[in-house]
Amino acid sequence: MIFTSAQELEKILGKKEDFLNDFSKEINDSLELKKSVKKFSLIFCDERIELQGTDITFLGNAIREHLKNCTHCYIFLATLGDKIDRLSDKLQLVDLSKAYILDTAANEIIERYCDEISNEIEKEELSKGNKVTLRFSPGYADLPLETQRQIIKVLGGEKMGVYLSDTLIMKPFKSVSAIIGVGKKAIKGSRDYCAVCKNNKSCDKRICK
Amino acid sequence: MNKKINLNDDLILDGAMGTLVMERENPKAGFPPELFNIEKPELILNIHKDYVKAGADCVNTNTFGANSYKLKNYKEVINKGIELALNSGAKYVAFDIGPSGKLFGQDGFDFEECYNCFKDIILAGQDKTDFIYFETFTDLRELRTAIIAAKENSSLPVVVSMSFSENGRTPFGTDADSFVYTALSAGADAVGANCSVGADKMLTIAKKLTELTDKPVFIKANAGMPFIKDGKTVYDTDSETFSKQNAKIKKAGVNAIGGCCGTNPEYIEKIKEETKDIVPEKRKCKKISAVCSSSKTVYIDGDMKIIGERINPTGKKKFKEALISKDYDYAASCGIVQERDGAHILDVNVGLNGIDEKAAMGEVMDRLFRVSELPLQIDSSDEKVIEFALRNYCGKAIVNSVNASDESLNKILPLVKKYNSAVIGLTLDEKGIPESAEGRKKLAEKIINKCQKFGIDKNDIIIDVLTLSEASAKGSAKITIDALKKVKKLKVKTVLGISNISFGMPARENINAAFLDMAKKAGLDFAIINPTLLKIIPTKEAFDFLNAKDGAVQNYIERFSDVKNIAAEEIKTDLKTAIITGQKDLAEKEAGLLSKELSSVQIVEKFIIPALDEVGANYEKGRFFLPQLIASAEAAKSAFSAVEEKSGTSSDKNKRFVLATVKGDIHDIGKNIVKSVTANYGFTVIDLGRDVDYDVVLKAVEDNYPCVLGLSALMTTTVNNMEKTIKLVKAKFDIPVLVGGAVLTKEYAEKIGGIYCSDANDTVKKLKDIFK
Numbered sequence: 001m002i003f004t005s006a007q008e009l010e011k012i013l014g015k016k017e018d019f020l021n022d023f024s025k026e027i028n029d030s031l032e033l034k035k036s037v038k039k040f041s042l043i044f045c046d047e048r049i050e051l052q053g054t055d056i057t058f059l060g061n062a063i064r065e066h067l068k069n070c071t072h073c074y075i076f077l078a079t080l081g082d083k084i085d086r087l088s089d090k091l092q093l094v095d096l097s098k099a100y101i102l103d104t105a106a107n108e109i110i111e112r113y114c115d116e117i118s119n120e121i122e123k124e125e126l127s128k129g130n131k132v133t134l135r136f137s138p139g140y141a142d143l144p145l146e147t148q149r150q151i152i153k154v155l156g157g158e159k160m161g162v163y164l165s166d167t168l169i170m171k172p173f174k175s176v177s178a179i180i181g182v183g184k185k186a187i188k189g190s191r192d193y194c195a196v197c198k199n200n201k202s203c204d205k206r207i208c209k
Numbered sequence: 210m211n212k213k214i215n216l217n218d219d220l221i222l223d224g225a226m227g228t229l230v231m232e233r234e235n236p237k238a239g240f241p242p243e244l245f246n247i248e249k250p251e252l253i254l255n256i257h258k259d260y261v262k263a264g265a266d267c268v269n270t271n272t273f274g275a276n277s278y279k280l281k282n283y284k285e286v287i288n289k290g291i292e293l294a295l296n297s298g299a300k301y302v303a304f305d306i307g308p309s310g311k312l313f314g315q316d317g318f319d320f321e322e323c324y325n326c327f328k329d330i331i332l333a334g335q336d337k338t339d340f341i342y343f344e345t346f347t348d349l350r351e352l353r354t355a356i357i358a359a360k361e362n363s364s365l366p367v368v369v370s371m372s373f374s375e376n377g378r379t380p381f382g383t384d385a386d387s388f389v390y391t392a393l394s395a396g397a398d399a400v401g402a403n404c405s406v407g408a409d410k411m412l413t414i415a416k417k418l419t420e421l422t423d424k425p426v427f428i429k430a431n432a433g434m435p436f437i438k439d440g441k442t443v444y445d446t447d448s449e450t451f452s453k454q455n456a457k458i459k460k461a462g463v464n465a466i467g468g469c470c471g472t473n474p475e476y477i478e479k480i481k482e483e484t485k486d487i488v489p490e491k492r493k494c495k496k497i498s499a500v501c502s503s504s505k506t507v508y509i510d511g512d513m514k515i516i517g518e519r520i521n522p523t524g525k526k527k528f529k530e531a532l533i534s535k536d537y538d539y540a541a542s543c544g545i546v547q548e549r550d551g552a553h554i555l556d557v558n559v560g561l562n563g564i565d566e567k568a569a570m571g572e573v574m575d576r577l578f579r580v581s582e583l584p585l586q587i588d589s590s591d592e593k594v595i596e597f598a599l600r601n602y603c604g605k606a607i608v609n610s611v612n613a614s615d616e617s618l619n620k621i622l623p624l625v626k627k628y629n630s631a632v633i634g635l636t637l638d639e640k641g642i643p644e645s646a647e648g649r650k651k652l653a654e655k656i657i658n659k660c661q662k663f664g665i666d667k668n669d670i671i672i673d674v675l676t677l678s679e680a681s682a683k684g685s686a687k688i689t690i691d692a693l694k695k696v697k698k699l700k701v702k703t704v705l706g707i708s709n710i711s712f713g714m715p716a717r718e719n720i721n722a723a724f725l726d727m728a729k730k731a732g733l734d735f736a737i738i739n740p741t742l743l744k745i746i747p748t749k750e751a752f753d754f755l756n757a758k759d760g761a762v763q764n765y766i767e768r769f770s771d772v773k774n775i776a777a778e779e780i781k782t783d784l785k786t787a788i789i790t791g792q793k794d795l796a797e798k799e800a801g802l803l804s805k806e807l808s809s810v811q812i813v814e815k816f817i818i819p820a821l822d823e824v825g826a827n828y829e830k831g832r833f834f835l836p837q838l839i840a841s842a843e844a845a846k847s848a849f850s851a852v853e854e855k856s857g858t859s860s861d862k863n864k865r866f867v868l869a870t871v872k873g874d875i876h877d878i879g880k881n882i883v884k885s886v887t888a889n890y891g892f893t894v895i896d897l898g899r900d901v902d903y904d905v906v907l908k909a910v911e912d913n914y915p916c917v918l919g920l921s922a923l924m925t926t927t928v929n930n931m932e933k934t935i936k937l938v939k940a941k942f943d944i945p946v947l948v949g950g951a952v953l954t955k956e957y958a959e960k961i962g963g964i965y966c967s968d969a970n971d972t973v974k975k976l977k978d979i980f981k
């Protein structure tokens with residue numbers, strides 16, 4: 001179940017309250033889930049990885065490590081839509097506590113939605129005898145956030161109502177872009193990206209868990 | 210180009226461009242097909258020709274994405290694109306313009322920027338085509354701006370088409386009704402829908418459009434839904450089925466049909482064949498009266514509509530303070546509350562001496578656009594503000610107001626006409642308000658005549674016969690109701706401000722509610738009120754008073770002079786409990802009661818702070834969760850504001866906390882929570898907002914020095930901007946900088962010179978320490 005429930009909100013709030021029933025309904029009614037998924041062949045070059053038939057290139061060592069043994073990759077874009085952002089804008093002005101509950105719940109919803117998309121991809125590939133990697137997103141480790149711009153373009157973000165601000169923040173806020181590698185010997189587990197990451201001198205291991 | 214196009218004619222439009230370019234040239238995904246106008250002109254020309262051969266009367270230029278944000282050489286691309294289409298042999302050529310690709314609103318572009326983007330495109334087209342075709346728009350604000358740019362910079366007809374999802378709305382929430390009324394009021398000559406769905410689902414949207422207007426309707430559906438086959442995107446509906454579906458669309462009253470994604474010349478040929486003998490059904494749409502926002506249309510259908518009056522500084526100290534300190538969120542929250550309480554339309558008045566009314570109007574409208582669906586009523590006495598608001602507003606607004614003086618009518622009505630808004634006409638002139646109902650009716654007639662001279666539709670005229678205090682002049686209520694009935698016969702709409710009626714009397718709501726009831730029964734179309742009035746059931750005494758019965762004034766006063774005290778005694782919970790349990794309204798009432806007996810310092814020290822401390826302690830022990838902490842903070846805030854209402858601000862001006870979400874970061878819920886929680890401990894919080902530039906932070910620190918700075922960053926990428934901000938500030942001022950945000954760690958915070966705060970509660974603790 002991607003949608004939220006009164007029980008989930010109860011856990012976030014820390015107690016049972018009558019309004020949570022209506023609130024979970026309001027949140028679910030505001031969801032406008034949309035996704036766009038595409039698959040491409042990978043071309044490994046010296047400094048970068050290219051996606052065949054696109055202008056997308058992946059820079060950095062971490063994604064190279066992540067896509068080790070892969071021949072293809074999926075890119076996908078998922079969003080909860082603008083309506084949930086509006087609800088959040090509204091609640092931040094009149095009920096900050098509910099705004100917080102919404103924000104936390106929405107994070108969990110988009111996560112479940114991405115899980116669902118990932119699972120579909122995995123199922124499809126497993127049936128062909130392939131393996132898949134976990135999700136990897138632009139901005140993670142040393143894969144530049146700018147990568148998002150090309151990904152959104154190729155996936156038709158505009159038509160889904162997903163835009164990128166000048167500072168590379170996705171709107172609606174609750175949107176995710178991600179990469180999943182595919183190959184006969186793709187490695188699923190997460191790895192020590194810090195060991196290879198170009199930022200490992202400056203970053204004090206603050207970000208990627 | 211042949212003869213001038215008649216958009217009402219039956220027209221076969223062309224099919225997809227992008228799909229064919231993909232098929233024939235297979236460029237990289239994401240490559241702009243418009244560039245082929247220059248790189249491979251024969252490819253584009255042939256596609257146009259193939260569509261003409263298939264039977265298209267009209268082809269769209271290959272210029273969909275040719276704008277300054279997407280293509281550097283967009284002007285050249287446009288020129289070449291138009292040339293190719295003109296050379297295709299098509300009877301008509303449409304100048305195809307898509308969305309800019311930039312987001313409208315706070316973090317994207319504003320009206321002027323958007324306007325200029327489309328103005329440049331339109332000027333580049335030099336009116337060489339038969340009409341302008343804005344298509345695949347999803348954001349109505351962007352589309353409306355584009356229409357205005359087209360109307361002001363070209364003499365061509367303008368056709369506008371949006372993409373609706375299956376739920377009948379665009380991704381930005383616009384429905385067909387709001388689209389049609391907004392687009393037509395901005396000056397569009399025809400409306401339509403394209404893309405997103407196949408022709409089967411498109412039928413519903415097409416039908417809806419034909420019901421809403423008698424203007425021409427243009428429809429271009431996709432060839433069904435896309436799916437991936439062998440790594441390629443293909444569509445699931447063949448040309449046979451597609452053309453049958455389009456026949457239904459034409460039958461429903463649509464006069465121009467073609468195809469969007471997934472279609473090719475074969476589809477167009479089939480459509481032409483299949484629909485050639487179909488005569489579109491006669492439209493049955495009746496003349497209606499409606500106003501709308503970008504997502505909600507309010508039909509003036511005989512049921513009285515409520516216009517919320519609370520966004521107005523007159524007589525409201527807090528509202529004035531908020532406007533002066535540029536806290537526009539306050540006005541926006543007044544909108545949210547009124548929507549919740551049952552308003553259908555929001556009146557927006559931000560007129561206050563000493564502020565930039567135009568700027569304030571823009572800011573408040575921008576916020577309301579995000580947080581409320583309701584159409585707006587623009588309330589100003591300055592015609593420049595009215596014009597600015599009408600230009601920027603997305604929807605069909607009401608202008609409040611004109612009066613019957615020639616000066617007012619001549620100044621305001623041209624604006625009303627230009628943006629096709631509705632307008633309120635007050636029945637008063639240079640000589641004042643006529644005493645008699647007949648006199649007010651005469652002025653109404655003058656206003657109506659003048660409106661019609663300017664070409665304003667009668668459906669858009671709303672007459673206010675004015676409410677005067679019954680206590681000051683016995684019989685006022687009767688005259689107003691009388692005048693209302695007379696004006697109703699003139700076949701225009703009517704409005705009344707209600708609350709004036711009770712001026713000078715106790716328990717005013719009761720009288721207001723009675724008057725509202727009388728006006729409603731007399732057929733009033735709009736009431737301007739505080740929507741909470743709807744909850745009040747009027748008493749017989751109030752009706753007697755308004756009907757000017759003998760002795761009614763005395764009776765009323767006797768019955769109601771101390772009614773407020775009765776209500777007040779009902780509250781029994783104490784303030785501390787109200788705060789701990791996070792009950793906002795209750796906390797406000799309790800604090801209001803207490804402030805009659807205690808000083809503000811006493812209330813804060815005896816009730817509010819102990820309550821907050823208890824909440825904080827519970828939170829630390831894990832008994833309370835963050836939302837409970839926030840709810841208590843918000844309840845305390847309402848308590849404060851009730852206290853401050855009586856005795857002025859209670860925060861300590863010497864404990865200043867400057868707060869900002871760093872540059873590049875627009876996630877500010879965390880910062881807002883910190884603001885809410887810390888403000889309750891008596892610190893003076895200066896909130897700089899989100900995505901705050903380094904200079905702005907520096908300036909604020911300078912202005913408030915000595916102070917504490919608080920910075921929040923939520924993204925890995927903006928943590929760097931936090932570091933930079935701290936460096937710049939610390940180079941000039943030796944002040945503590947508190948930092949927080951999901952991606953921060955204590956170690957990293959310290960490394961960049963900040964004091965790490967794990968959450969809002971922790972921030973309070975650190976602030977207390979610093980200010981000790």
Ligand code: SF4
Nearest residue numbers: 141194197200203208
């Ligand atoms: S924690 Fe730092 S070093 Fe490790 S992967 Fe992330 S950015 Fe690179």
